[in-house]
Amino acid sequence: MCNLIEIGIHIDGKVMLDMDKSSNPHIAISGRSGAGKSVAGQKIIRNIAVNGAGSIIVFDMHRLFSDENIFPEYRNDIKEKSHDIKANSAGISIPLFSPLMYTDGNAEEMLDVITSITNVLSSAIRLGARQREYLYEAVAFVAEEKSYEKYGLASLDRALNMVNDEKAASIQDKLRYIFKKNIFHNGPNFIEDHKINILRLSKFSESTQALIVEIILAYIWRLANAGVFMENGLCLFLDECQNLNWEKTGIISTILSEGRKLGLQLVLITQALGGSSKADLTRCLLQAGNQLFFSPPENEIAMVGKLIGEKRQAYWQMRLKTLKVGECVVNGSLIINEAAYNGALKIKI
Ligand SMILES: Nc1ncnc2c1ncn2[C@@H]1O[C@H](COP(=O)(O)OP(=O)(O)OP(=O)(O)O)[C@@H](O)[C@H]1O
Ligand SMILES: [Mg+2]
Structure with missing residues (x-):
């Protein structure tokens, strides 16, 4: 600094x-x-x-x-x-779903990665408790399938699609533009x-x-x-x-x-x-x-x-x-x- x-x-x-x-x-x-x-x-x-x-x-x-x-x-x-x-044109490269290495040599737990992504999105689009659960499941699914690595954050849209429910649909609606443009994709950190x-x-x-x-x-x-x-x-x-x-x-x-x-x-x-x-x-x-x-x-x-x-x-x-x-x-x-x-x-x- x-x-x-x-x-x-x-x-x-x-x-x-x-x-x-x-x-x-x-x-x-x-x-x-x-x-x-x-x-x-x-x-x-x-x-x-x-x-x-x-x-x-x-x-x-x-x-x-x-x-x-x-x-x-x-x-x-x-x-x-x-x-x-x-x-807008090239998107933002972030290895969002990759666990980080801590200075003590331990890797971030996948569960913490999933919780952290869920928390950020839920707070940013102000989800209620029930909607948050749906989102958590979808984020966990993306993590398990490793689909962010291939398809970027739009993979979350696909995961939410599989839950045929209006609560999932309302989450998709709030993130529509992020999904449509697929702004976040996997790759080396952009910084x-x-x-x-x-x-x-x-x-x-x-x-x-x-x-x-x-x-x-x-x-x-x-x-x-x-x-x-x-x-x-x-x-x-x-x-x-x-x-x-x-x-x-x-x-x-x-x-x-x-x-x-x-x-x-x-x-x-x-x-x-x-x-x-x-x-x-x-x-x-x-x-x-x-x-x-x-x-x-x-x-x-x-x-x-x-x-x-x-x-x-x-x-x-x-x-x-x-x-x-x-x-x-x-x-x-x-x-x-x-x-x-x-x-x-x-x-x-
Ligand atoms: N330190 C400075 N020296 C000379 N000219 C300056 C200086 N600071 C500002 N100006 C002039 O004033 C103009 C407006 O400044 P600036 O864009 O920084 O305002 P601002 O406070 O950010 O306004 P806004 O809230 O509308 O964004 C600049 O384009 C520049 O021409
Ligand atoms: Mg200004």
């Missing part, structure tokens, strides 16, 4: 995020439309990649990492380090080391994107638990990600609270920080050890000011109101001009 990430300039000098000192290595970026969040995200990705530490996965849901949308200053470096995965692995997902609908992201994050969690990212780390980048599952039991929340020791880092970008209907999203973003607050929407200035500094709310609110495009208040374990600083600073990206 990249321990020091250069992030921007303060009037006193260059500012870096210090991942060793911060409570966790995650970064949350928020602010209104056009404030400069995606450009800051690209700078972070570029700096991690140029440092050569670990791998990165960019879940590109809105073509923000297409050539013309990458900020010119970072374009060449990002392009040079990119590994493109055109999920290339020391690369920016850009998963092109913009051609999918919002709900299919959310499903794909959950399946992949859950698979990464399995890999992480087998120690795969312990040495070099893996950074997961999600821009415009407010529509994902932020629940306490969800995979993003799990990675936020337990990812560090397994080498996982999240970079999350959203426009609004929350509001009462998005309590889960707010909780997750505030869990990140490093926060970049770009110019907030008018109705969030008071709340963000308070978050940055309870004792100096009025000061921070005033600063937030006058942030220009490309400026933000960064809060976390920082290094400014080579001296450690814990707290908030206004910087320019």
Whole structure:
């Protein structure tokens, strides 16, 4: 993992995020439309990649990492380090049904593989207990027949077809697009080391994107638990990600609270920080050890000011109101001009 990430300039000098000192290595970026969040995200990705530490996965849901949308200053470096995965046309290669090897030399039990795949899909498409049982049987069947290896995840569709029941049909309906496009197929894991692995997902609908992201994050969690990212780390980048599952039991929340020791880092970008209907999203973003607050929407200035500094709310609110495009208040374990600083600073990206 990249321990020091250069992030921007303060009037006193260059500012870096210090991942060793911060409570966790995650970064949350928020602010209104056009404030400069995606450009800051690209700078972070570029700096991690140029440092050569670990791998990165960019879940590109809105073509923000297409050539013309990458900020010119970072374009060449990002392009040079990119590994493109055109999920819509080529699918995504993942050995989903292969047991992993743990660092202690033991292999993952097949029963755990089946349970894990069942859990991910059931939670992503919100199945009830009875439907989950059907899915479990179908996943177990695919595992036994080794049909994922030949036919990809569409083999699950075939297994569900054999249960002539409306509950099975409703599961098929929820996974229809994943099956129809057969997005997941067997093969070497798509993540290339020391690369920016850009998963092109913009051609999918919002709900299919959310499903794909959950399946992949859950698979990464399995890999992480087998120690795969312990040495070099893996950074997961999600821009415009407010529509994902932020629940306490969800995979993003799990990675936020337990990812560090397994080498996982999240970079999350959203426009609004929350509001009462998005309590889960707010909780997750505030869990990140490093926060970049770009110019907030008018109705969030008071709340963000308070978050940055309870004792100096009025000061921070005033600063937030006058942030220009490309400026933000960064809060976390920082290094400014080579001296450690814990707290908030206004910087320019
Ligand atoms: N650090 C910067 N330096 C110079 N220009 C910038 C900087 N950050 C942003 N801009 C300009 O502002 C535009 C909008 O920035 P950006 O796409 O990052 O906004 P955003 O906060 O991601 O908005 P949205 O929520 O709509 O995605 C950029 O295309 C760029 O022209
Ligand atoms: Mg953006």
